[in-house]
Amino acid sequence: MLAWIPPVLGVVKLNVDGSRKDSTGAIGAGGVLRDHLGQWLGGFAVNLGKGKILEAELWGLFFGLKLAVEKQVDDVVIEMDSAIAVKLIQNAEVDNFHPTAGLVSNCKRIMNQFRRVDIQHIYRERNSVADGLATWSHNLDMGYWYLDDSPVWIGNLLTDDSLGVAKTRLINVV
DSSP states (O other), X not given: OBOOOOOOTTOXXXXXXXXXXXXXXXXXEEEEEEOTTOOEEEEEEEEEEEOOHHHHHHHHHHHHHHHHHHTTOSEEEEEESOHHHHHHHHSSOOOTTSTTHHHHHHXXXXXXXXXXXXXXXXXXXXXXXXXXXXXXXXXXXXXXXXESSOOGGGHHHHHXXXXXXXXXXXXXXX
């Protein structure tokens, strides 16, 4: 059983996620900034066109970091459900020939602007709001959409997170 965990007082949590539709190759991303009470501080959804899921995850991180800078966040905990993206960010150096090297480098540069920053891999069940925004991005016109207020349709997910409602994680046992 997994539930979203709010940050401690004075810290902002940034949840980001990428999405890819296998049938079309369309990618998008979404994210949300919340305080220690789970209150919405800002969010985004971005339709990125076509690409790979790792690109979508990293673009989600990039746009989430830009939003946190715009909101003048000092201490941020970042959560995303892409273990590969988190490892790329945590590695001291990324091979310049890696297809996402430039994007990873830009994310790291932005992360240096915060007084304190921590990035963590989490399971999808703890990332449902960002996942919903990333999935929704496929319905939007191409480009970045800033969300000052939470969309009405995501209210139940926000409420569940604020109340600590746990979701079941199913694992295959072979």
